[in-house]
Amino acid sequence: MEQTNAHRLFSSGLAWIERFGGDWLLSYQEETALDRVREEIPAFQQATGVLSSRLFGRFVPVQNVERSAPVLLDGDAGAGLETVVEEGGVRYGMDFGAGYSAGLFLDQRANRAFLRRMSPKKVLNTFAYTCSFSVVAALAGAQTTSVDLSRKSLDRGRSNFTLNGLNPVPDAGHRFYAEDTFDLLPRLARKGERFDAVILDPPTFSRGNKGRKFQVEQHLGDLLALALEVATPGAKILLSTNCSRMTRKNMELLARGVLRSRRQSADFRSEPELEDIPAELAAKTLWICLKS
Ligand SMILES: C[S@@+](CC[C@H](N)C(=O)[O-])C[C@H]1O[C@@H](n2cnc3c(N)ncnc32)[C@H](O)[C@@H]1O
Incomplete structure (x- = not known):
């Protein structure tokens, strides 16, 4: 189980990253923003020592009805989509396959x-x-x-x-x-x-x-x-x-x-x-x- 707070790491224009234990979720409003933030990730990991084991991506549409579940961009495709994260000593179940939101705001x-x-x-x-x-x-x-x-x-x-x-x-x-x-x-x-x-x-x-x-x-x-x-x-x-x-x-x-x-x-x-x-x-x- 992950023993870490879940929090947003950084944002860059029309894309941002949230960290849920070892899993990162990259949300983007434009494909170009996705590419830009993905390029920033290695430098960010090196500077902070905060590493991800998996990277999920999800497109943020203007209309809620067009929302869909995140897709795996990087990491072990065989690992389960359900994990547990901790915030302030409280545990929350995450599910990256459950829909647009994975479980914790x-x-x-x-x-x-x-x-x-x-x-x-x-x-x-x-x-x-x-x-x-x-x-x-x-x-x-x-x-x-x-x-x-x-x-x-x-x-x-x-x-x-x-x-x-x-x-x-x-x-x-x-x-x-x-x-x-x-x-x-x-x-x-x-x-x-x-x-x-x-x-x-x-x-x-x-x-x-x-x-x-x-x-x-x-x-x-x-x-x-x-x-x-x-x-x-x-x-x-x-x-x-x-x-x-x-x-x-x-x-x-x-x-x-x-x-x-x-x-x-x-x-x-x-x-x-x-x-x-x-x-x-x-x-x-x-x-x-x-x-x-
Ligand atoms: C923004 S989320 C709430 C997030 C929650 N407060 C949290 O911090 O985790 C909105 C929720 O409202 C629910 N919902 C939408 N319309 C509703 C209604 N009329 N009555 C009850 N629940 C509703 C949805 O199913 C969804 O789970």
């Missing part, structure tokens, strides 16, 4: 660390993907509720719990819902469930159950309003987006509007930018710290 590292330091009691992780936020919260002692449309992603989330010695079952305080966040949130609210941390990290666009369309610029405010219904006084809510047309400032203005309409108030904070991830490649994120 590196740009959320500081937010995962913040959630863990916060030691919440009850966490709601919406759009949970492989449940990395739930895992760090559970390690800090929280009960967790993870929701995602993809049953497969939640199965990988359960495996991430197990990898970290956590029991991913309701009796141990960990629930997993394979459904639309927009269906689950009102149901939890009606049942009177409340959470002291809520993660809202939706994709830019998705089609949910019953063909329901989600477009982050149009619907992030509605999502936040639903989340506020299940938030305890003093709860912390993470708003996050990769949408290139949204900024952290936009998100704060939107959040202020939603809070004002509900006569609620909050402080806002963001984790400092990560030194190994260029800001233009990272998700825009904002913690809304509700006043009690």
